Amino acid sequence: MVEEVMLAFNLVFEFEVFLAVILGVLGGILIGVLPGLTATMAVAILVPVTFGMSPIAAIGMLVGVYKSGIHGGSVSAILIHTPGTPAAAATALDGYELAKQGKSLKALDMDLYASVFASTISALALIFIALPLSRLTQMLGSPEYFAILVFSLTIIGGVSGRSITKGVISGTIGLLLSSVGMDPMYGSPRFLFGMHELSGGFSFIPLLIGMYALSEIFIQSEQGRKELRKRPEVTVDLKDAFRKGENRDGLLEGLINFSKYIRTAVYSTFYGIGIGVLPGIGPAIASFLAYSESRRRSQKPEEYGKGSIEGLIAAEAGNNGVTGATMVPLLTLGIPGDTTMAVLLGALMVHGLTPGPLLFEENAPEVYAIFATLIIACVALLFIGYLAIPFFSRVVTVPKAFLFPIIIVMCIVGSYAVNNRIFEILVLFGGGLLGYVFRKYGFPLAPVNIAFLLGPMVEMNMRQSLVISGGDPLIFLVRPVSATFLALTLVSIYFIAKRVRLEKLKPDKT
Amino acid sequence: MEAYKANRMIGVILLLLSIGAWISVYSQVQVMGDPDMLARCPTFFPRVGVVLLGVMSLVLIGDSFSAQAKASDEKLGEFRLNLEIVVIVVLFFVYLYVGFFRLGFFLNSVWFLFVLMLFLGYRNWLVVALVSVLLPAVLWYFFTEVANVPLPRGPLLFF
Numbered sequence: 001m002v003e004e005v006m007l008a009f010n011l012v013f014e015f016e017v018f019l020a021v022i023l024g025v026l027g028g029i030l031i032g033v034l035p036g037l038t039a040t041m042a043v044a045i046l047v048p049v050t051f052g053m054s055p056i057a058a059i060g061m062l063v064g065v066y067k068s069g070i071h072g073g074s075v076s077a078i079l080i081h082t083p084g085t086p087a088a089a090a091t092a093l094d095g096y097e098l099a100k101q102g103k104s105l106k107a108l109d110m111d112l113y114a115s116v117f118a119s120t121i122s123a124l125a126l127i128f129i130a131l132p133l134s135r136l137t138q139m140l141g142s143p144e145y146f147a148i149l150v151f152s153l154t155i156i157g158g159v160s161g162r163s164i165t166k167g168v169i170s171g172t173i174g175l176l177l178s179s180v181g182m183d184p185m186y187g188s189p190r191f192l193f194g195m196h197e198l199s200g201g202f203s204f205i206p207l208l209i210g211m212y213a214l215s216e217i218f219i220q221s222e223q224g225r226k227e228l229r230k231r232p233e234v235t236v237d238l239k240d241a242f243r244k245g246e247n248r249d250g251l252l253e254g255l256i257n258f259s260k261y262i263r264t265a266v267y268s269t270f271y272g273i274g275i276g277v278l279p280g281i282g283p284a285i286a287s288f289l290a291y292s293e294s295r296r297r298s299q300k301p302e303e304y305g306k307g308s309i310e311g312l313i314a315a316e317a318g319n320n321g322v323t324g325a326t327m328v329p330l331l332t333l334g335i336p337g338d339t340t341m342a343v344l345l346g347a348l349m350v351h352g353l354t355p356g357p358l359l360f361e362e363n364a365p366e367v368y369a370i371f372a373t374l375i376i377a378c379v380a381l382l383f384i385g386y387l388a389i390p391f392f393s394r395v396v397t398v399p400k401a402f403l404f405p406i407i408i409v410m411c412i413v414g415s416y417a418v419n420n421r422i423f424e425i426l427v428l429f430g431g432g433l434l435g436y437v438f439r440k441y442g443f444p445l446a447p448v449n450i451a452f453l454l455g456p457m458v459e460m461n462m463r464q465s466l467v468i469s470g471g472d473p474l475i476f477l478v479r480p481v482s483a484t485f486l487a488l489t490l491v492s493i494y495f496i497a498k499r500v501r502l503e504k505l506k507p508d509k510t
Numbered sequence: 511m512e513a514y515k516a517n518r519m520i521g522v523i524l525l526l527l528s529i530g531a532w533i534s535v536y537s538q539v540q541v542m543g544d545p546d547m548l549a550r551c552p553t554f555f556p557r558v559g560v561v562l563l564g565v566m567s568l569v570l571i572g573d574s575f576s577a578q579a580k581a582s583d584e585k586l587g588e589f590r591l592n593l594e595i596v597v598i599v600v601l602f603f604v605y606l607y608v609g610f611f612r613l614g615f616f617l618n619s620v621w622f623l624f625v626l627m628l629f630l631g632y633r634n635w636l637v638v639a640l641v642s643v644l645l646p647a648v649l650w651y652f653f654t655e656v657a658n659v660p661l662p663r664g665p666l667l668f669f
Contacts, residue, residue, distance in 0.1 A: 048653075048657070048659075049652065049657070050657075051657040051658075051659060052656040052657030052658055052659075053657075165566055165569050165570050165573060166570070168562070168566050169524065169563065169566045169567070169570065172559055172562045172563045172566060173563070175555075175559045175562075176531065176556060176559045176560065176563065179555055179556045179559065183552035185550075185552070186550075186552055188552035190535075190552060190553065190556060191531075191534065191556070217598065218595055218598070221592070221594040221595050221598060222589075222590040222592060222594075222595065224592060224594060225594060225629075225630055225631040226631070228594070228630050228631055229630065229631030229632055229633070399631075399632060400630075401627060401630035401631045401632040402627060402632045402637070402641075404598075404626070404630060405622065405623045405626035405627045405630070406623065406641065406645060408598070408602065408622075408626070409619050409622065409623060409645065409646070409649070410649070412602075412605070412606075413615065413619075413649050413653060413661065416659075416661070417653055417657065417659040417661075420659065420660060422606065422610065422611075425606055425610075426606075429602065440586065440587050440588065440589060441516055441517075441520050441586050441587050442513070442586050458555075459555040462555070463550070463554065463555070467550065
């Protein structure tokens, strides 16, 4: 292991890696700050940009984008009461109130410290959970792996939308889309419809960029030009705050002030970590759970929602606590817990690293190097985030009429770069159309993408298991681990169905 | 459209799609190796997916007939295909099929950015002009020189 760690140091201590992480953090903050642009979209659009980089620099850049994108989403929540990412909705509750009270700089600073603190602890948790877990996962065979994949897909399909039926339909469409192309065991063509471009299947990156970025542009374009050219109104102008001499703490002083709320930050982070390791739940739920738990424990619960620093820190720590932990199932089992992780899975594969039980055995130095980039990204976020705060009020008001054409060109060039084919741009457009229709009819997008990525793995493990057993499906039930996970799948379906039923029975608040 | 009607409609469409996919699956290669072993069949997995899609479509249609679904005031499937979306789509395909290989990536992106920004209402001409030239140039440099992706060249020698 010592040798592998030394190799990892060699991989990380390259100028290219540090530059990539710093650029990633900068890009993530910029995109996260813009309302309507999510961290997932940022990571997806930037994957093609990493093609020429070393795997560690590439993943470091994307990890930087993800971590800072989640933090950036809170900035617009504080300044214009519009969460840049869904995960920042809880931050808006107290952050915006603080800004209205003339404490915008304090709110942004505390938000940054909470983000960095939770991200760092979450990255350390990833290291401590993933390493022992990887040793266990190396003992899994294909029946066990199949059962775990089915369990994860059930959770993701069940919790990512308001309707379990629509979640499962989305996941099934993802599985069917993944079966287009050559059969993974024998190479027989499937669903080609005479188009040779489909023989390699649909490329994940253009499909995903289309579903998230292009469909978002279509939906927001429905507002018309009048809305698109409008600059979001900043209730709190940071320039004014600086001019009026609103007292801003130095970095060290700010960190000391933050330490007064360390108890809240710690348990909120652990809420985030707990939720992060479970596939499909995500940072938005983590931040609300941490927020409500913090209010329950607080000595001043009446201040929550009216500008409580404690509430702001709880929401942000819960939100960012997810960021490292959500990589546990990704790296150890190859199961992406959310859509951003699905993009990261695609990126890892593009760079020759296949997440799953063998990753820690075959690419141990690279894995340790990725862990190191997570910590570097947290440190970079602290300094870049601190220095960037004065510029936020300008960035947050960039009109969509200016942004959308730029995003479309980046989507096109990024999709083309995947295989240097115009067909990928058509896949981008198809993905955009599919995402647009799905959103309009209330189908969640995350299960499509995750099932699309996991589809070949599910198929391979299912068919390999059946070949081993001579076609007997009982192989999934006689092995204890796979039987346990299949039983858990049934239990989770029962609870998800029960939750949906209870929600339907609730009287309408309106 | 009321949610229950939209769900019913989309359920029927998905059911028809699953039937079409089922027929398509059966018209493809069925068995490789041992004919008695279903797992060897390349279409086994798509068949499982198609059946699941069909069943879930029926569940969606069934749900839409419940009294609870009819009582909901949720709206779904309301598209507003306005001029902005139509222009974005038209320009997208003009960019792709008319310009991408004839003008090359750089020139094609310059006009696309310029026209679309102005059309969507961003009126700062200087910024529009600068971004329309600089962004494609940066992307060109990055992809061709750093990432070694051969983007289509146009009539300009250096782009």
